[in-house]
Amino acid sequence: MWPYMKKIASRGLGYRLFSGWRVPGNICTVCLCVCFTFQIAMAQQGSNSPAAKGLSLEIPGLPANRSEIIWDRLPLLKSERITVFEGKENESAFCHHASIFYYKDRFFAAWSNGNKDEDFSGQRVMYATSKDGHQWSKAINMTGSTPEMAYTPSGFWVHDGDLYALAGFQNSRASTLTSDRDELNIYRWNRGKSAFEYSAVIAKDFLGMEGPRQTPDGQWLMFGRPADKSLPHANRFAKGGKSAVNDWTIKPLPNDKVEHDIFWYTLPNGKLMSVEGTGDAPDRHLVSMYSSDNGNSWSDPVPSDFPDADSRINGLKLSNGIYVLLNNPSLSRYRIPLSISLSKDGEKFDHMANIRIEQTNKKYSGHAKAPGYQYMRAIEHAGKLWIIYSVNKENVEITTVSLDEIKRFYATDQIYENRKPAAEIIIDNNEKGFETNSPWPTDTVAGFFKGVRMGYHGHNYAYMKNSSASTDNWAKWTPKIATPGVYAVYMKWPTRSFGSNGSMADVAPIEIRYPGGVHRSSVDESRYGGSWIYLGSFPMNAGNGSYVKIYAGKNVTTVADAVKFVKN
Template sequence: MKQKSPLTNFAPRKVNPSVSLLAGVALGSLTACAANTDTKEIEPPIAYATEISVSTAADGGLRPAIGTQNIQVYRANRAEPTHLDGLDHTYLHAPMLAYWKGKFHLDYLSAPVNEHDMPTPTSYTSSEDGVNWETPKTLFPSYQRPNGEYTLTHQRSSFYIAPNDKLLATAFHGKYPRPNDGSGIGRVVREIKEDGSFGPIYFIRYNSQEDWDPADAAEYPFYTESKDQAFKDACESLLSNKLMTAQWWEEDRSEDGFYREKGKALSYYHMPDGKVVGIWKNAVTMTTDDEGESWIRTGFAKNIPINSSKYWAEKTKDGDYALVFNPTTRLRHPLAIATSQDGTNFDNLLSVHGELPDQRFPGLYKNMGPQYVRGISEGNGTPPDEDLWLTYSVNKEDIWVSRVPAPVEFAVEKKIFFDDFETSSHNGLPENWNIYRPIWAPTEVIDTDSKQGMALSLSDEDPSDYASVTRVFPKGRSALIRFKLLLEQTDGRLEIDVANAEGLRPVQIAFTEDGKVEARHEGIWKPAGEYEAGKWMDIEIDVNPNKNVDRFQFRINGQEVLYRIAYFTDLARTVERLTIRTGEFRYRGVGGQELPESDYKVKKAIYLIDDVSIEANREPQP
């Protein structure tokens, strides 16, 4: 017996195929469809100032958005998983984010090896500060259908804070091997409570396709059977929200009138006049004047690369607008941000996540890079700071968040500054520094319990990644950089770079795994002495002291440690950032190869940095 969905509150909507955008078709078909309208061509509501071109480096050759903190939430591990339910899955993807009751709430999909493996459940974690995350647990388990196969959860949206302050989470139960092709079972919902516990699971919407089988949905009751009226009210509110539920179309693709448009992974923001601007997968744009009850298609975003990874658009709390995406047609790195003051004209493309570690676990459809970005949707909470919070997966195997300070900036004007880390920390991380913080290579401001006071600590026990910190300073031909450095061992590697806007590294210095110090002169590593464990050193890097000769001097404890001034390795007319990392520089990682040893920690290395002073555009010395 076939059963139609009980959700038939809306009469079937007659859709003109010439103006109904069916996501997922070929690019040529999309272009033809977008152009085939009965009205004059409409200017897209999102446009970038120029044609975008980035390099194939991990950061795309882009400047970083100053002060961005990249924080790893969960690291896939097959041998020793830390998931509360013991999931040893190595495919982790499609995270979602909300902020409610003083906490960040995040969920994501996981599968054993490949995209759309059986089973695919949804996991959940939370954090009070966005830096330290609870051990994940299963939010929506996969269940067995009558035919013996297990469901695959899928999501383009998940969280919803209802007007009655209930936090709901949803996921779609699809069928193997394509959970989002319209043949699935339905969408489930449950409440997340303030103490972190979960309410019962219900279906909130069944698929209404003709071949839908009610036996597949017997695992959970329909939400209307709940005895909790407040929960049911929250569900009804969600069902009536056409902006939120527009993101559901892809999985069930029903023609019962519930959906107002067809598209994938909608992200949207309100303009001052009340109009909503939306961007979907493949850089498709639409607008609505009635909160999603009807949409006006406006073609593709102008000068934005058409990529099958997601786009995130948001009005930031400083009144500007942000667009976050992978700025190529194919690669899913870097993760970049463009900003706008009017919500239409975007520029200043910057890197948000510019690292690309090796992929540790190969699998089908596992793209490399930081991808499938989502932020906090309108109405889904406001963190206490003014910053933009994002979540995404890296290499489809690790879950990350980023905190991007608003306003988003790429340049520093202050010519001379000093960081002693005594007061310049936020949730244990230094303000104004760009941070790359894997779980096994954390960065934090710590108390040294010595006269040195607070210091920036980088530690590393990750066999396939590193910690990295970057301080941007004013662009110029010269810079005098000083800081204190302590290495607690002589068998770890610490590298120091001074770079330009595109990431060229004219100055490269290393404290090596065998207790040596080296600096690169025209691409050749030259000896610069030895270092001792546990002793503070005064480091001084004088870049272009004469401003016009492409060279640098390197001093430790006031002494020259190179037998001659070193000439640049990468030729760069200017420099503007200092980077310190706990490993060897990588242009970009590689994938498709199993790295079994990456499941196990290596010996921990610890590095302390303090009293960083940078004088940019220093005048030539006599």
């Protein structure tokens, strides 16, 4: 019946679905009618046509071409960092989609977890608790694991005084199942047992992006999508949940080009505004939609000049009246930095700072793994903003920022210093200052990302294929520094495939020598080709005593293109 229902939905008709309660273990199954209405009729507009100009980023001096922003020129807010969970190789190495909540007397954190790869067979939802937000319990498997299927967390929800955790359940990547299964489950917190227990399926063909939040009319609202993003009207929102946990009306958004990673808040005028991303690098930006009827319908998206790196975004209104927007703003698609933007009215954001900007080290290979601070979610509690995110899709961390620090920063007159760097040195692979300890061939082939050529610097690039484990092949860039100081270091490589000669190195070891030490890290050359990727900032003396070195990996192809040293 389910494929038939999908066919009906694609023709623009409404339908009502029924499912049953599913109880784990040897507990009897109690049949319950779980119903919701999917309305394919396009969400009404008219009264929701926005009068405001929409979301904007207005900081004096900020380059109109957002790709020219030098992100380490933004201030770094004072914060505290907390580790919730660290993944282990081939056991729990994939961690992502983190969410955080405070209920009664403790914090709750949940995240998706897999042995190695994102959304592969057996992916589960893990959770941990903490009384103070600093010391976290051992991670517990909330959902269990199902072959050929994957669970993904969808936030938390308090309904009639009970705490629920939400988890999407869908076919895993590379699944051999012949039919799709796509549902949103809830798990009730059993306070006596200090554990989440399966409760019900509350929706089908809908995976929530965050837990439901209440609108002024007392109903609940959440955004989401089906597992199959190619379905007509794939971006959807659900309204309801007041009379029963499974009572939802699901409608499509008026524009299918916006992404599904959406958050919303209430503006001072009482309207609701949602924020979401659209477009591809290097032109990706945030857009906003408006609702004047408590989220029952939404306007067409209003474009903005707010840059975004194609990652999950989040925002909220703080108790002090300041609106917060969290995202990865780099148009290189690199999920560094994690930045915070502030606004008085929720639309015009006139302050922006970094929360995390230091280069991260991806430890393990895996499908869709990438460096950076990703898919953030945040809550306010006890005078602090608690921001949870995954690091490299391997660890789960929290950064806290006090509301006093946010208020202090917002009281300053921020001006972006849009000036040329005091010094800039670029060393290409065929220029003086570049060397290798063995022959590295050169090539000029470069690939595309969503139709945009992701090329190299200069005339070509060098590469090393399938370096053996016993061979210490490296390439090195040594700048001649005229003016001592702190230099931001960037690396560039192209996007391309080497086919049978080995994939691009996704954990390519690098070494940065500077006065007083050596910084060891890695870069993911399987992603972010064609962009200058920030590696960190380091003090450098005059002369040629500093360098950047990359090592060729085993059974992969490592590229050596160009390195840039910038004194700001």
